[in-house]
Amino acid sequence: MTAAAIDFWFDFSSPYSYVANDWIDALAARHGRTVRRHAILLGATFQAAELKSPVSYPIKREYSIADFGRSARFEGLPYELPATFPIPTQNAARIFWWLHDTASPQAAADWAHAAFRAYWTRGVLLSDAAALKALAAESGLDAEAAEAAWNDVTWKQRLKAENDAAIADGVFGAPFFMIDGEPFWGNDRKAQIERWLGSGPF
Amino acid sequence: MTAAAIDFWFDFSSPYSYVANDWIDALAARHGRTVRRHAILLGATFQAAELKSPVSYPIKREYSIADFGRSARFEGLPYELPATFPIPTQNAARIFWWLHDTASPQAAADWAHAAFRAYWTRGVLLSDAAALKALAAESGLDAEAAEAAWNDVTWKQRLKAENDAAIADGVFGAPFFMIDGEPFWGNDRKAQIERWLGSGPF
Numbered sequence: 001m002t003a004a005a006i007d008f009w010f011d012f013s014s015p016y017s018y019v020a021n022d023w024i025d026a027l028a029a030r031h032g033r034t035v036r037r038h039a040i041l042l043g044a045t046f047q048a049a050e051l052k053s054p055v056s057y058p059i060k061r062e063y064s065i066a067d068f069g070r071s072a073r074f075e076g077l078p079y080e081l082p083a084t085f086p087i088p089t090q091n092a093a094r095i096f097w098w099l100h101d102t103a104s105p106q107a108a109a110d111w112a113h114a115a116f117r118a119y120w121t122r123g124v125l126l127s128d129a130a131a132l133k134a135l136a137a138e139s140g141l142d143a144e145a146a147e148a149a150w151n152d153v154t155w156k157q158r159l160k161a162e163n164d165a166a167i168a169d170g171v172f173g174a175p176f177f178m179i180d181g182e183p184f185w186g187n188d189r190k191a192q193i194e195r196w197l198g199s200g201p202f
Numbered sequence: 203m204t205a206a207a208i209d210f211w212f213d214f215s216s217p218y219s220y221v222a223n224d225w226i227d228a229l230a231a232r233h234g235r236t237v238r239r240h241a242i243l244l245g246a247t248f249q250a251a252e253l254k255s256p257v258s259y260p261i262k263r264e265y266s267i268a269d270f271g272r273s274a275r276f277e278g279l280p281y282e283l284p285a286t287f288p289i290p291t292q293n294a295a296r297i298f299w300w301l302h303d304t305a306s307p308q309a310a311a312d313w314a315h316a317a318f319r320a321y322w323t324r325g326v327l328l329s330d331a332a333a334l335k336a337l338a339a340e341s342g343l344d345a346e347a348a349e350a351a352w353n354d355v356t357w358k359q360r361l362k363a364e365n366d367a368a369i370a371d372g373v374f375g376a377p378f379f380m381i382d383g384e385p386f387w388g389n390d391r392k393a394q395i396e397r398w399l400g401s402g403p404f
Contacts, residue, residue: 059374063385073404074394172261183265188390192276202275 005034007178009171010112011042012089012126015068016187018116019075020175023190025109031197033179037109039096041089042174044163053086071187072120082123090159091150092126095136097158098149114139207236209380211373212314213244214291214328217270218389220318221277222377225392227311233399235381239311241298243291244376246365255288273389274322284325292361293352294328297338299360300351316341 006028010017021037028035042053054064065081072079092115100108118124118135125131129147136146149155166176170183177184177193182201184193195202208230212219230237248254256266267283274281294317302310320326320337327333331349338348351357368378372385379386379395384403386395397404 057374059372063372063374063387066385067387070394070404074397170261170265172259172265183268185265185269186390188388191393192272195276202272 003032004180005036007036007038007169009038009040009166009174009176011040011174012092012112012115012119013086014042014174015079015120016071017175018079018120019072019077020177020187020190021112021116022077023075024175024177027190027194027197033197035109037096037100037105037112038162038166039093039108039112039159040163040166040171040174041093041159043088044167055086078117078121080121080123082119082125084123084125084127087119087125087127089126090156091129091132093159094150094152094155095132095141095146097162098146098152098155099141101158111139111141205234206382207238209238209240209371211240211242211368211376211378213242213376214294214314214317214321215288216244216376217281217322218273219377220281220322221274221279222379222389222392223314223318224279225277226377226379229392229396229399235399237311239298239302239307239314240364240368241295241310241314241361242365242368242373242376243295243361245290246369248375257288280319280323282323282325284321284327286325286327286329289321289327289329291328292358293331293334295361296352296354296357297334297343297348299364300348300354300357301343303360313341313343 006024008020008024010021012018024035055061069079069081095115096108096111099111115126115135119126124135126135132150133143133147137143169178173185175185175187177189179193179196182196184196208226210222210226212223214220226237244255257263271281271283297317298310298313301313317328317337321328326337328337334352335345335349339345371380375387377387377389379391381395381398384398386398
């Protein structure tokens, strides 16, 4: 019997998703689990939940921005606040689903790593068509095909369906994890996830 | 030279403050630090920051309530969601400051432990005058004097001044910590606080 996969929802524009995306595979592997990634748009879940980004509250903004970098460095990750933040990430997310469905979940995961790293360490604007095509090429993808995919209604609808499914599953932020039916929200639930995987419900 | 104290702000109605209140002393002591407690009213900081409690967002409510208990159990603490939550905590907070200023910071810390434990494990209504007097007596305090204190303008103003000072210091939630000028918000920043105390800025 195979242990159930860990569902992991993320948005490329979420710094805590960038951090969690880096540790989730190794953590899952240590406990004989696999990871099922879901690229979504946080804006859609914020809208459904009537929430806002933490940086949209003036008093929290300065703290949050400092905490992004501190949380990345805590995990030993390179980090640099992009000059433009937040950004719309639907095109990068559509590339994820295009790769997921036409190549493999691993190809999509590789893209997730590349896109997160590009935006959160070099400020590569995933919202800019030319920058995104260049990143796709740099990542070994067919850049023209990637651009065609993000403009294709098939992948637009695929992403929308994933957003809707995430909201239906109770996802209201990112990173968000579901493990054996137990929801965990936030990069800062790593220790709880580790204990859950190691010794079960607590 | 004595290492600087850790400032710790909390509200008795905050479940994550209850959890953090339990581990902060031992963590500080491991690193040769002391803790300076500040009882505040989260409502005042939420108002200043235009924020709301997580349980006030319908989609987050169920998750948040489950996470309260999970986060307490993660730290090995007894926990039971009070039948009435949240509650106004100004009287319990005024007792804290009355003890702090007329007895000692340690007496106030002892009260903080007692009041947190009473509300978060037995649902003792800190907002109810009779229940609060009974808890004060049970905690070895003069219950009549405690009641007189929470009705006294001196302690009302003391608490208000602490709320104002907290907001001025950038506190926008609880638990909130300030260590050597570095702010940490949330029970879930425990691991980052531990590293900061152990090896300095990162």
